Amino acid sequence: MTIRLPHGTYEPRTEAVSFTTGGTTGGAALASRTVFSAAHVVADPSADVSPDDPAAVDWDTTLAFRRHLWAHGLGVAEAMDTAQRGMGLDWAGAAELIRRSAAEAKAVGGRIAAGVGTDQLTGGPADLATVRAAYEEQLSLVEDAGAQPILMASRALAATARTPDDYLTLYTHLLRQASEPVILHWLGPMFDPALEGYWGSPDLDTATDTFLKVIAEHPDKVDGIKVSLLDAEREVALRRRLPHGVRCYTGDDFHYPELIAGDDQGFSHALLGIFDPLAPLAAEAVRRLDTGDTAAFRALLNPSVPLSRHLFQTPTRFYKTGVVFLAWLAGHQDHFTMVGGLQSARSLPHLARAYQLADELGLFPDPGLAESRMRSLLKVYGVTQ
Template sequence: MIRLPTPGGGLRDHVPGPRCPAAPASPVAPASRVVLAAAHVVADPLADTSPGAPAALDWDATLAFRRHLWAHGLGVAEAMDTAQRGAGLDWPAAAELIRRSAAEAKAVGGLLLCGVGTDQLPRPGGLLAEVTAAYEEQLAVVEEAGARAVLLPSRALAARARGPEDYYEVCTQVLRQAAAPVVLHWLGPAFDRAFTGYWGSEDVDTAAGTLLDIIAAHPGAVDGVKVSLLDADRERELRRRLPPGVRCYTGDDLHYPELIEGDAQGASDALLGVFDPLAPIAAEAVRLLDAGDPRGFRALLDPTLPLARHLFAPPTRHYRTGIVLLAWLAGHQSHFTMVGGAHSARSLPHLARAYELADGLGLFPDPDLAAARMAALLSVHGVPQ
């Protein structure tokens, strides 16, 4: 038994759950949906760094976690916001991460998509052409590594764009340079307020129209759209309007079961940060869809929603702290330290609740190890055990 803090300042007792037998891992990718987990990075806890300094990663642990995801048949979305892109992970470290992950993907035959952004640019100011050149520089790194690209939203573009025509111009230039179809990422302001009004309008329908115009003008250049608006109805509406052959990758970490299952008018594929901790359950659930068992799919995935909604509670951008905590508790890394000091971004009661919900789902391969690590973390912060 361990003692967990409550939001009101009290303590409650928690008895760790039993070890739950997991389905055997299979590297075979699900067939009915494309499913990718946006993966976190593991900081080097012994590096002498400080917030704002270049990121120092534990490369062995970081790459081992990607092999864990591929072992369950999931694809890896690399150097995305889950990897603290633009929030502790600088471009030189991200470029090295892309190269190393691409080499690992080739070795195991794993699906890999990598984020292409503009975070090497100083902020703010500058010309629109500089945004395009920054995208092209990063695209070259991804393609030289042999990976496919996700065109990340750009704070620099959001700051410089005067309207929809500027988004159209930049995307057109980048899509013309891409050797293979890319994924366009629409990240809503819940994750980053800098993206309020992205695609040139704060009206979501107008913004969606601009995005659809870009896709329609470049047939064959866009594999899909990752939609991270945390609005299931908006995602379904956009999904219905996409041209044939263009995928909708849900990035909605609050409503993913219903969006992946889909409806009579279509279904979403998945590119989700929450599948970082949920990989074994997610892979097993989607294979039930493959087998024609949507009820079984929902029976496995619906119970994960309370944990997901807790991890992604406002301020949503700090969801990564809970994800890294769970990776540590599950034994995927030896410490709870994040680049940029982001491990301090959530309160002890928030972290305690994340542990409790994950334990209830049977996410920890060794519940005793998870409980011991959680108790040690709480003790260091003054919670008596």
């Protein structure tokens, strides 16, 4: 039986692909790479809220999805942009998310890192002292919760800093305060236009020098760097300049198979939004790397790139819509509703193509359920079968 999509007809898969799990509560740890999935939040569809109201979160289903990630052996990168941080989820909601997820991670033995930012600053331009205090508040909460801090790129800092030295001074202060090594975070403007010129310059070579200077001066306080510039050659060049022991976590949702596989001079670990829908497949692929079988890793993960490139196509920051859409089709939640009403951010043809690409990969545990839900969405849009 075929299903009529906006771009043509398609014959859905009838059988699910079986991806193995870690097999133990909390998931067997992956050995050859450190892998985090940035995780989405599940909205409460019955809440009477507007896009301007604080997010109403379905906490039970949100935490259940994190248990799904841990069960496959992945770490959870919490309260990042995949969780609609700054696009529907405010700091109060993010703080509650961090506390709840960190407690859940402790209960099941899952690895968790969490975003430290400045998004409580909503009143317009700030000075550097105010930005620093906002970072300090969030750093304290994340550490108290028991999560590893990820020092996120800050819109407020991008708007306030005037020179590379402003970045150096602020990050030096935060690293000295951190009680354990943190993950630094460089999110390109394709993910958030407000971050244009981060690290003190729109010239990426100059910005890279500043970024690396922060790390070089405090290598004992930097576990790694998460780079999301969608430029594989630049990431490889950057990781080759890192001090020994500092990890490069790829955030490149276009080139992740080659970056994780690496070359004879090194490789990237992973902190990726695309590993939210790809969790079972990604974990299985990395386990092939654990055995030294790079070819099998690439054979599993390479076919997922067209789906990732589709979800992250311009405007890239709206990739979260596709991520939540696939979670609904896969049965991880009972509805396609997002905080801030962001389910409307992608077109029906875009969603239909995402369904087809995900189905071809075998990502849906119950292909019949995915097809039924896709048909129901098409009906809402007036597409007859």
